[in-house]
Amino acid sequence: MDGRDPRTGPHGAHAALPVLPRDGRYAGEDGSGRVRVELDSAARDVVVVLEDGWRSAVGGAGLPGAVLQAFSAATVARLTAWATGPARAHPPPRRVAIRATAGSRSRAWHELSEFRRRLTTLHAATESVGSPGRKVIVTVAAGRLAGVEIDPAWQRIATARELEHHIGHALRGALALIATLPERTLDGYPALRALLADTPFAPDSTEAPR
Secondary structure, three states: OOOOOOOEOOOOOEEEEEOOOOOOEEEEEOOOOOEEEEEEOOOOOEEEEEOOOHHHHHOOOOHHHHHHHHHHHHHHHHHHHHHHOOEEEEOOOOHHHHHHOHHHHHHHHHHHHHHHHHHHHHHHOEEEEEOHHHOEEEEEEOOEEEEEEEOHHHHHHOOHHHHHHHHHHHHHHHHHHHHOHHHHHHOOOHHHHHHHOOOOOOOOOOOOOO
């Protein structure tokens, strides 16, 4: 054995991992093909498209389920593109910075157990995000989208463009909530945060998909 980290290449770079193009768009549809959701590479921007005939195809009561189905399909398309896309080598952790924080490793170790408990609690919590006027509400549970609710009285009179706007707004808010979960969990754990900051995929990294 030459002592080389098996995760790194001959020049010290970490093993190549797939990356998504910054301008990538990934779409999914519901079973009727009338409801479409598009995601960007960072899973932050969402576009909802209701094609002509969606009301007769999915019905008013079926729209929330159709949105979730289309969103799931878009997520699968995004993850598939990531898994099969081109790879890029990542630099090794900043070892100088890690040595500088060696004195706080003991504190980070003690914080880790509490961090795990807090992560479990936050991950299991159910939260909701609403569009303006809470005409559309998206529920987040276990770190993922769990449900979509649309005000039925408003839905009956809303145009397709209004529905697209409000559903997209609520979905973007839900994704933002999911994206902040690691940061919210790390609040109050400075030693652990400092140690994790020296890893290739810190909580604010956009290299690895959620």
